Amino acid sequence: MTASLLLPLYRAASACFGPVSPLFLRWRANVGREPRARIGERLGRPSLGRPEGGLAWLHGASAAEVMALAPLVERLGSAGLTVLATTRSATPASLAMLRLPPRSLHQLAPLDVPKFMARFLDHWRPDIVLLAESEIWPNLIVEARRRETPLALVNAKLSARSFLLWRKAPGLIGALMRCIDLCLAQTDADAARFEAFGAQRAQAVGNAIYDLAPPPADASALARLAARIGARPAWVAAATYPGEEEIALEVHRRVARHFPGLLTIIAPRRAKRGFDLALRAAKLGLTARHRAGDRETEPLPDIYIAATIGEAGLFYRAAGVVFLGKSLCREGGENPIPPAKLGCAILHGPDVGDFEEAYAALDAAGGAATVFDAESLASELALLLFDAGEQRAMARAAADAMERLSGASNKIMQAIEPYIAQAMVSRDSVAIGIPK
Structure with a gap:
């Protein structure tokens, strides 16, 4: 089987998982790994309405990954965007870590199933998708690209071990990297690894965690x-x-x-x-x-x-x-x-x-x-x-x-601003009936 078939094979296999996903999620809820009241979010059924105006979707594996980008979330809010933060980790301890700035919302990320991702994206209609660190999910990327939504890897990292694992499927990772508009990596080594897989505009901007304010004290x-x-x-x-x-x-x-x-x-x-x-x-x-x-x-x-x-x-x-x-x-x-x-x-x-x-x-x-x-x-x-x-x-x-x-958050914001501006202009043009 050639590497070029891995992406459609993954999409077909994940689609087959869709019908049994509710049973899987209920099992996870029974063992304390999912909040039972929010299982719908994992199926791509949002529990919140989409606010008016521009929206940036920031996705990280855990609350820690999202919180590392809190300074960027604040800058996006200052630019007039609502930030939708999603995480895969759903334990009470991880959710308690989230301390998001104003103009931001949190939802649990849908499972990487084509139907769930499509439902999620059709509801939220983000102007840009920001994937933190190494959150490379095929259906997320493919469905966002189908909607011509700009995609950026931010605070991106790819360890030497992960690089060797992905090298076993170069066709799959290459197809996904070609869908990414911008790769803003933590280090030169990370940027080089992403670039080797075909990531466009890969550059090292530093780690946004250094921009975090110290913990408060009364x-x-x-x-x-x-x-x-x-x-x-x-x-x-x-x-x-x-x-x-x-x-x-x-x-x-x-x-x-x-x-x-x-x-x-x-x-x-x-x-x-x-x-x-x-x-x-x-x-x-x-x-x-x-x-x-x-x-x-x-x-x-x-x-x-x-x-x-x-x-x-x-x-x-x-x-x-x-x-x-x-x-x-x-x-x-x-x-x-x-x-x-x-x-x-x-x-x-x-x-x-x-x-x-x-x-x-x-x-x-x-x-x-x-x-x-x-x-x-x-x-x-x-x-x-x-x-x-x-x-x-x-x-x-x-x-x-x-x-x-420090300073990575400013560099990330400067790099993604043109994509945000273009996406919002396109959205406004469609809203008033002007073709793209």
Whole structure:
């Protein structure tokens, strides 16, 4: 079978899946992977009406991919467009992550079945389709092209592994890439891989995640926490995983010998571990308190445990030194961009593959340092607490490194503006009866 037959074969096979899709989705709802009330959206039956005016459809695999493009969503809104964001991930946790700016809507993406995609596109009639990262779905692309809707890959990435997999079906990926009007990749390597498959106008513009604003913090809560910390030396162990929390407790014991009054703030990745962590600290002779039971009239304990990882923005602002977890347990690392933008000196383990580019930039600039165990973490922390000048220089280097990597959202907006303008002119011409 030749590669040129793969696309029609895929479309035929996915069309055959259509009749059994409701049963498949109900099964997923039964096991908690789909919200039962929104199954219709997955079948291409929108639960919202299309607003008047221009509309951009932004599709990402997950809420995280869509939220990475929040600055672009804001720019599209400022240009007068409503942004329809869709995601494939439909768990309650993923949906709770979505914090979309004004003039934006969210729907679950339809399954990649020709009938469902056609129904979805006929309802929403987008002026442009923006596919985030590596969301290459054949029926989505084909149905959008049939309607002459501009298609752009934004914040696009194609790993070396994915590139090798797609090379096994060059006819399929080539046919899809020829339908893409614009490919705005994160790196030169990504752009080259897309271009090798026939993507038009492939160019590297950077990663839009560097344009994200740091997580917010309640001003009054921050003022109260800063007042309670006072002149005490303080540090944060954020997004910690099992094993890293025990290291944080051991580091506190070691460093507190030289810095009386040391405050260690731990924000575990799983908040339910907080109470167990408090018990472990007590067994080591440390006073610990979970923020959920905190009384603000009482002095802060040795170990202060965050109630949720969502409070990270508060604690990043309250302490100048941050250890980022998920990096000493072979898990890939936590996002260092928010604390770096807030001017924190960053310590991390060696396992940071999920954010390799960001950590490499921070390490090269002197805004971050790698640690390997409790001993090296305690040594680096003690150095930063002892030398305030070094801590400030490291924090400034971290913020400057992130600033140098920002700007992708503006570049993406500048590149897609001509397509948006042309699409809206064509739509308005049809509305008043002028042929295209």
